[in-house]
Amino acid sequence: MALFVAVVFGAVLLWLKAYTNHGQKLELKNYIGINYKKAAKDAAKQSFELIVKDSIHKVGQPGGLIIAQNPKGGSTVKENRKIYVDITKYRPDEIALESLSDMYGRNFESKKNELSYLDINSEIKGYEQDSGEPDHILQVWYEGKMIAGRNGRKKGIRIKKGGTLEFVLSKQDGGQVNLPDLVCKQYGELAFLLGVYKLKLGAVEHQGAITNRESAYVISQFPPFSEGKTVNMGDMLEVTIQQQQPESCKN
Secondary structure (H helix, E strand, C coil), X not given: CHHHHHHHHHHHHHHHHHHHHCCCEEECCCCCCCEHHHHHHHHHXXXXXXXXXEEECXXXXXXXXXXXXXXXXXXXXXXXXXXXXXXXXXXXXXXXXXXXXXXXXXEHHHHHHHHHCCCCEEEEEEEEECXXXXXXXXXXXXXXXXXXXXXXXXXCCEEECCCEEEEEEEECCCCEEECCCCCCCEHHHHHHHHHHCCCEEEEEEEECCCCCHHHCEEEEEECCCCCCCEEECCCEEEEEEECCCCHHHCC
């Protein structure tokens, strides 16, 4: 009889302990920065259930990381509580090329700043000679393929956030132009003439006294002119000037 009473009494104590602990409050761990699958297993051991509320793309971060949780870590909550979390996406968000503003002919630095707000990186792939303004976009490349240029842009291209676009930019020098004949031209004309050919004026030597440089005449140039001869854009031409018009220029 005494043994029976002892067993019943022990069972009642165990039931009371279980009943008292049921619904008890526990301190919640901070799961931010932990992979969701790993965190879910740990939470289950603590009698919690992790539920994904939202997934967000984070450039440079792997997918499945917990970036927010509710309730927050350190909170005191009841067991069997559902914990809502936001995690990083496994696949990056993408932007359709057609949704971007025109890039061909635009200034590279301005376009680079614009694209950075969309989490798209920009790099210079190279340069090509062009008669327009320097550092303007001539070609756009993505993952080894040209996707935009003089003939427009390709359709169906989607660019990953965090991805990189490569640009071929314009430059004014490097092309070939015909060498102009400057002999017998007045010095005041040279800036315009050289600008047309995208050349630069180098050293200027004087032959005799120069009283009015703008009206002085070119009597020789280097490189010397010859029909059909070409030079590189941006090259410098040297000239010798004198004040009086040479007799050979009057014919």
